[in-house]
Amino acid sequence: MIYSNQNSIPFGRGCFLYFLQGGGLNLPLFLYIGCMKKLLLLPFILLVFACSTDETDDSDSTATTPQVETPDSDSDSDDSSSDSSSDSSSDSSSDSSSDTSTTNDDAPETWLEMYDGMVWIDVDSDDEDKYYIQFNNDTSKFMAFASKNVNSSGTPTQYCDYYVEGENDDDGDIFTIEITENTIDRLVFKYVFGDSFPEYYYFSIKDNGNLLQEWSDEGEEPEEDAVYSPLDVTFNDLEVYCD
Numbered sequence: 001m002i003y004s005n006q007n008s009i010p011f012g013r014g015c016f017l018y019f020l021q022g023g024g025l026n027l028p029l030f031l032y033i034g035c036m037k038k039l040l041l042l043p044f045i046l047l048v049f050a051c052s053t054d055e056t057d058d059s060d061s062t063a064t065t066p067q068v069e070t071p072d073s074d075s076d077s078d079d080s081s082s083d084s085s086s087d088s089s090s091d092s093s094s095d096s097s098s099d100t101s102t103t104n105d106d107a108p109e110t111w112l113e114m115y116d117g118m119v120w121i122d123v124d125s126d127d128e129d130k131y132y133i134q135f136n137n138d139t140s141k142f143m144a145f146a147s148k149n150v151n152s153s154g155t156p157t158q159y160c161d162y163y164v165e166g167e168n169d170d171d172g173d174i175f176t177i178e179i180t181e182n183t184i185d186r187l188v189f190k191y192v193f194g195d196s197f198p199e200y201y202y203f204s205i206k207d208n209g210n211l212l213q214e215w216s217d218e219g220e221e222p223e224e225d226a227v228y229s230p231l232d233v234t235f236n237d238l239e240v241y242c243d
Contacts, residue, residue, distance in 0.1 A: 111187040111203070112137040119235060120212050120228035133212075133228055134235065135187070135203075139165040142179070146240045160235065160242035165189075 108114040115135045122131035132146040146160035167176050173193070180200070181188035187203040200217040212228040235242060 109184060110137075110182045111135070111184060112142060112182055114184055117234070119231045119233055119238070121231050123211075123227050123229055131226075132231075132235070132238070132240065133214075139179070141242075144235070144242050146235065146238075146242065148238070148240065158240055160240050162242055 108116075112135055116137040117134070119132055119134045122133075125131055128150040130148045132144075132148075134144040134146070136142055136144070141162035142165060143163045144160060145163070146158070148156065148158045150156050161170065163177055165177055165179050167174065175191060175193040178190045178192075179188070180190055185204060189201055191199045191201060202215050202217070204213055205211070206213055210229065212230070213224055214226045214228070215224045
């Protein structure tokens with residue numbers, strides 16, 4: 001039997017091999033062997049075809065499989081932790097700086113600020129005669145002098161008056177006071193009564209803050225006039241009322 005076909009070639013006696021061009025290979029794709037008796041090459045041809053198809057599938061699969069990058073979660077976590085720690089440290093430093101600034105602003109810088117409202121009692125006071133002094137951070141009443149006494153008839157009396165910077169009137173007696181020093185360690189003021197020479201009064205702390213000393217200078221050597229100890233009370237607690 002002879003077949004006439006442009007895509008066939010003789011393959012031994014009475015046999016023709018049919019093939020097609022194309023497909024996924026560059027070699028001819030064998031489809032059919034026109035031979036009735038000689039089929040010995042058919043298994044070999046099928047094996048070659050199967051291997052070629054597997055290689056093509058593997059190549060296509062490798063070329064089309066997308067590559068997925070795994071995010072570096074550890075690195076992101078470290079960066080986030082570092083940023084959080086930096087922000088916390090910055091906030092802490094900022095809060096700390098703010099607190100320090102507030103504390104320094106509130107610290108007393110003058111005598112009147114340091115001992116504002118504090119009451120002191122003369123150490124020579126007794127049951128019948130008590131003398132007090134108080135400082136205030138207010139130049140309109142920067143110092144108060146008070147006393148509680150028992151007169152000769154046994155009647156208790158008291159006296160209290162504020163001193164202001166400037167002109168003072170003590171029951172018709174006019175005198176002026178000028179604060180010349182108001183530091184954390186000392187208070188000094190000048191006292192002038194009428195046409196008399198000025199007197200200077202000094203106040204300072206001694207005995208590690210447990211005592212207040214007062215002395216005056218009238219142009220001669222300063223002399224200690226009084227020593228006071230602090231009291232944790234107010235004039236109202238002592239029932240002393242100043243005008």
